[in-house]
Amino acid sequence: MSRxxxxxxxxxxxxxxxxxxxxxxxxxxxxxxxxxxxxxEMFERWMNLAAxxxxxxxxxxxVRWFGEETGRMANYSQEHSIFPYRYPMVxxxxxxxxxxxxxxxxxxxxxxTGMTRDLGHRFWTKEYLYYCPxxxxxxxxxxxxxxxxxxxxxxxxxxxxxxMIPLEKSxxxxxxxxxxxxxxxxxxxxxxxxKEAIDYAELRIAVDSKWLMxxxxxxxxxxxxxxxxxxxxxxxxAEAFAAxxxxxxxxxxxxxxxxxxxxSKGESIAEFVDDEIGRY
Numbered sequence: 001m002s003r004x005x006x007x008x009x010x011x012x013x014x015x016x017x018x019x020x021x022x023x024x025x026x027x028x029x030x031x032x033x034x035x036x037x038x039x040x041e042m043f044e045r046w047m048n049l050a051a052x053x054x055x056x057x058x059x060x061x062x063v064r065w066f067g068e069e070t071g072r073m074a075n076y077s078q079e080h081s082i083f084p085y086r087y088p089m090v091x092x093x094x095x096x097x098x099x100x101x102x103x104x105x106x107x108x109x110x111x112x113t114g115m116t117r118d119l120g121h122r123f124w125t126k127e128y129l130y131y132c133p134x135x136x137x138x139x140x141x142x143x144x145x146x147x148x149x150x151x152x153x154x155x156x157x158x159x160x161x162x163x164m165i166p167l168e169k170s171x172x173x174x175x176x177x178x179x180x181x182x183x184x185x186x187x188x189x190x191x192x193x194x195k196e197a198i199d200y201a202e203l204r205i206a207v208d209s210k211w212l213m214x215x216x217x218x219x220x221x222x223x224x225x226x227x228x229x230x231x232x233x234x235x236x237x238a239e240a241f242a243a244x245x246x247x248x249x250x251x252x253x254x255x256x257x258x259x260x261x262x263x264s265k266g267e268s269i270a271e272f273v274d275d276e277i278g279r280y
Contacts, residue, residue, distance in 0.1 A: 015139070018148065053148070080150070085209065085255050086255060102261055129170040129174065130169055130170060132152060132163055137192065146185050151206070152167050208268055
C-alpha cells in the first residue's frame with residue numbers, strides 16, 4: 001500500500017520587505033515541521049535555502065503549490081526578492097542605457113574595490129545576516145514577531161534607511177541559512193538600538209538600494225512580461241554567479257557599482273533610472 005502524503009503546508013502571508021527565505025522559515029514554524037521535512041514537502045528535493053534570501057520561488061514550484069496564479073508569482077518576485085534590484089542590470093535595454101549613461105565616467109576597479117572593502121564585506125554577499133534592532137522591535141509590536149528583511153542583506157547597505165541607525169550583525173552566518181530554516185524571531189534579541197552617528201554616504205547607498213528594490217522593474221513593465229522574464233531566469237546560473245562573487249572580490253555587483261557611480265556624480269540612482277529605464 002502506497003504511503004499517503006499530507007497536503008502541502010500553507011504559506012504564511014508575507015510581510016513588507018520579507019525575503020522568500022523568511023517566508024519559508026515562518027511557514028515551517030506554523031506547520032510545526034523540521035526544516036528537512038518541510039522542504040521535502042514543499043520542494044520534493046533538497047535546496048540551497050540561502051538562495052531564497054535574494055531569489056523568488058521558482059515558477060514551477062509556485063504553479064505546483066498554487067496553480068496558475070500569475071499574480072502571486074509576480075508578487076513573490078516583485079516584493080520578496082531582489083529581482084527589482086537586479087533587473088536593470090540584466091535587461092538588455094536597461095544595460096545598454098546604463099552603459100551609455102556611464103560612458104563619460106566610470107569607477108576604476110581598484111577604487112570600487114577599496115570603497116567596498118571600506119564597507120566591510122564582499123561585493124555580492126555579506127558574511128552574516130544583518131538586521132535593524134528598531135525594525136525588529138517595530139515588527140514585534142505590529143505583527144507579534146520579527147522576520148528577515150531583504151534590504152539589510154544587500155551589498156553596501158550598512159544603515160537602516162527608515163530609522164537612520166547602523167545595522168547590526170546577527171549571530172548567523174549566511175552559510176548557516178544554506179541548509180536550515182532559521183526564523184528571525186528565534187534568533188534576534190528584543191532590544192533597542194545604540195544611537196550611533198551614521199555616514200551620509202552610507203545612508204545614500206541604503207536609500208538608493210531601497211529605491212531600486214521598489215522601482216527597478218520600471219513603471220511600464222506589464223505583468224505578463226514580468227512573469228515571462230521570471231520564467232526564463234536561469235536560477236542555477238544566478239546561484240553559481242553569487243557563489244563565485246563571494247569567493248572572488250574582483251567581481252563587482254553591477255547594482256552597487258551604478259549606485260556608487262551615481263553618488264560620485266552627485267546624483268541618486270533614481271534620477272537616472274526613473275527618467276530612462278522607466279520608459280523602456
